Amino acid sequence: MAEKVYAGKTVSVTDDGYMSDPNQWSKEIAVEIANEEGLSLTDKHFEVIEFIREKTVKGEALTIRSIGKSGIIDTKGFYELFPGAPLKKATRIAGIAKPSSCV
Amino acid sequence: MANIEHPIKKVMIICAKASIEDVYAALVMANGAVMEGIEAKVFFTFFGLDAITKKQMKKLHTATVGNPGLRMPGGLPFPTLLGMLPGVEAGVSAMMKSQMEKLDIPPVDEFLELITAGGGEIFACKLAVEMFGLKKEDFSEHVKDIITIGQFYELAAGEGTQIIFT
Numbered sequence: 001m002a003e004k005v006y007a008g009k010t011v012s013v014t015d016d017g018y019m020s021d022p023n024q025w026s027k028e029i030a031v032e033i034a035n036e037e038g039l040s041l042t043d044k045h046f047e048v049i050e051f052i053r054e055k056t057v058k059g060e061a062l063t064i065r066s067i068g069k070s071g072i073i074d075t076k077g078f079y080e081l082f083p084g085a086p087l088k089k090a091t092r093i094a095g096i097a098k099p100s101s102c103v
Numbered sequence: 104m105a106n107i108e109h110p111i112k113k114v115m116i117i118c119a120k121a122s123i124e125d126v127y128a129a130l131v132m133a134n135g136a137v138m139e140g141i142e143a144k145v146f147f148t149f150f151g152l153d154a155i156t157k158k159q160m161k162k163l164h165t166a167t168v169g170n171p172g173l174r175m176p177g178g179l180p181f182p183t184l185l186g187m188l189p190g191v192e193a194g195v196s197a198m199m200k201s202q203m204e205k206l207d208i209p210p211v212d213e214f215l216e217l218i219t220a221g222g223g224e225i226f227a228c229k230l231a232v233e234m235f236g237l238k239k240e241d242f243s244e245h246v247k248d249i250i251t252i253g254q255f256y257e258l259a260a261g262e263g264t265q266i267i268f269t
Contacts, residue, residue: 064221
């Protein structure tokens with residue numbers, strides 16, 4: 001387990017760069033992780049991130065399909081917000097574990 | 104650990120059969136690629152065309168005869184004679200679909216939408232389309248084009264491409 005400094009705070013991260021304690025997360029940290037991914041976050045990004053965090057706290061499985069049905073954004077929009085690998089990028093920015101879903 | 108020097112950049116997936124398991128293997132692989140930021144193109148041919156024709160895509164079945172992997176709930180082998188009875192194959196197929204829904208695996212049409220929303224592309228094989236007497240309008244709106252095998256190989260061009268026959 002490694003440690004990293006984001007927004008002046010030391011947080012623990014996995015080898016893949018995912019935060020291992022979601023409680024250490026803050027919006028300022030999200031902005032810095034997003035910078036590493038080459039993204040600057042908008043309000044829409046944060047809406048999606050909040051949704052992902054809420055779903056994870058409830059222990060529900062996270063899939064691209066469920067985000068597409070969230071009412072916040074459709075699947076295409078999700079791919080546009082987090083280009084490349086949306087679920088991996090969004091969860092990393094949201095400070096939660098790397099997704100383990102196959103769909 | 105992933106080999107970052109030679110990542111897979113593109114997958115070309117071929118689906119030639121219409122059973123639930125064959126079609127979903129292709130769809131899960133294609134969608135999984137798109138989720139990872141890998142370019143994905145799926146080529147449906149022969150009976151696989153059922154998965155992308157509007158008339159058949161919602162009626163896919165799994166074989167209850169000649170399918171040694173199929174078991175009764177509880178694990179006993181599924182008797183071939185039972186599999187022959189009318190309605191049994193439809194019932195087993197419906198059960199499989201409801202199990203998949205529980206895992207948030209979408210129905211075929213929605214799965215195609217997910218894949219194309221992520222930039223994946225769906226193609227129908229020209230030869231098979233002609234063989235089955237199908238037309239462009241018979242296919243799902245998510246089908247990008249009807250192409251020849253030559254065009255398929257042209258699309259496959261580039262470093263880091265893998266061709267996968269499910």
